[in-house]
Amino acid sequence: MNRQEKQLRCVHYLNQFFGQAGGEEKANMSLQMIEGSVGAGAVFQKALKDEGTVVATIVSGDNYFIEEQEKALLEFNRILDEIKPDLVIAGPAFGAGRYGLACAEVCKAAQQKGIAAVTAMFPENPGVLEHRREIYIFPTRERSIDMTSAIEKMVSFGKKLVRGTPIGTADEEGYLPRGIRKPGTASEPGSKRAVDMLAMKIRGEPFKTEIPVILPEQVKPAPPIRDISKAQIALVTTCGLIRKGNPDGQVSGRSERYFRHSIEGLDELRSTEWEAFHSGYYNKIASEDPNYILPLRQMRLLESEKFIGKIHPWIFTVAGTGTPVTNSKRMGQQMAQELVDGGVDAVLMTSA
Numbered sequence: 001m002n003r004q005e006k007q008l009r010c011v012h013y014l015n016q017f018f019g020q021a022g023g024e025e026k027a028n029m030s031l032q033m034i035e036g037s038v039g040a041g042a043v044f045q046k047a048l049k050d051e052g053t054v055v056a057t058i059v060s061g062d063n064y065f066i067e068e069q070e071k072a073l074l075e076f077n078r079i080l081d082e083i084k085p086d087l088v089i090a091g092p093a094f095g096a097g098r099y100g101l102a103c104a105e106v107c108k109a110a111q112q113k114g115i116a117a118v119t120a121m122f123p124e125n126p127g128v129l130e131h132r133r134e135i136y137i138f139p140t141r142e143r144s145i146d147m148t149s150a151i152e153k154m155v156s157f158g159k160k161l162v163r164g165t166p167i168g169t170a171d172e173e174g175y176l177p178r179g180i181r182k183p184g185t186a187s188e189p190g191s192k193r194a195v196d197m198l199a200m201k202i203r204g205e206p207f208k209t210e211i212p213v214i215l216p217e218q219v220k221p222a223p224p225i226r227d228i229s230k231a232q233i234a235l236v237t238t239c240g241l242i243r244k245g246n247p248d249g250q251v252s253g254r255s256e257r258y259f260r261h262s263i264e265g266l267d268e269l270r271s272t273e274w275e276a277f278h279s280g281y282y283n284k285i286a287s288e289d290p291n292y293i294l295p296l297r298q299m300r301l302l303e304s305e306k307f308i309g310k311i312h313p314w315i316f317t318v319a320g321t322g323t324p325v326t327n328s329k330r331m332g333q334q335m336a337q338e339l340v341d342g343g344v345d346a347v348l349m350t351s352a
Contacts (some may be wrong), residue, residue, distance in 0.1 A: 008052030008162055011083060012041045013090040013106045015099045019059030026284035027098075029061035029070075031075045043148050044089060047155035054342040056083055058106075062098035065105070072102075072337075073109055080113055081137075092150040093127060095142035095322050097279075100127025107135040116161035118175075120150040124325045128176060136161075142254075142322060154162030166168045181211070231345035234312035236335065239286060239293035239352045240278030241269075251319060255338045258318040258331050260338070265310070268297035280321030281352045293350055312328035312344050318351060 010073035016026040020039045037045045045054045045070040058079060061102040064070045080088075088110040090103035095241070103119040104127040111134075120138035128137055136157065140150045153174060160167060162194045170177040186193065196266060225231050234302050245260065252258055263269075269290035275285035276293060291297040294315060302308050316335050319329070 008086045010029050010052050010054045010087045011085040012044050012057045014055055014059050016061045026065040031060040031072050031078050034059050040147055043151045047152045048227050065195055066098050087163045088117040090119040092140050094140050095122040097126045097316050100125035104131035116158055118154045118158045120154050126233045132176055133178050139176055186331040230309040232310050232312055233308050234339050234344040234347045235294050236316040236347050236349040237294045238318055239275050240319035241294050241317040242277045242336040244275055253276050253322040254318050255323045256316045258316055263315050264313045267300050278319045317338055
């Protein structure tokens, strides 16, 4: 029986939330294998119809996979060697950054073993930004409101990969462009196509370039501080630090603005006055000791020991999860200008 006829053996990779193990409190759970499909895996199985079976679901905590990646991939590869699947589907991860990076690594590991693999996530997910050239990624919305559609597209495309069906371009198949150029024959000479595109551009008509350029953004690092004992250090956090009770109305994700608070005369952040409000991680620990996400107590110690010059009297806080890159850039530029105007030499930024 060849691959066109045999029942496909499939594996589904999910994080702790979509694998129904728990929320952020289970983000450190180690990689586990469950026989059959779990949660959204039911959609996966339905999309396969009678052509295959989800033989196993692999579930891992978001933190665990990122922080213990070598160990997680070692266990993942061991499971693949044991199960010998034909297809691996990862996610979809939507806008979840840690999950997206894990899905990308899972697909890369499967491909290295000659196993077809495909994932899906929001185009601004870090998994796309870092790995779009290496794997097949289908676009989704930022939030998990098109789960069925995303899985159906992944499975349909995955079956093509397994069967050896010729794969079309990103436009034809629907996956995100990978920036890979392949030789082919055009219907008209390049000179005519170029002039036609130029004419459309001059007329203000829509046109599409044949050579899209996808380059990672590069930021030149600032020069090192010559004498940190004289430097003014600012504290910034994307962990959703708020004043107790959230009187400022700060959101827990998809932020459109940041907040600035005075810490003049404060030696530390007390849980009676501050807490965490963030939809991307388990907030209890940070709310019990806000210095965990904005280390004022530790920085005051360095200030008292003359290790640093002084701490900037204003802190900046925002909930970073789910925030579009365009909003992040705008807020970053605004914060940076305030910091420059305040004579800040360096920033210590904590992230969820």
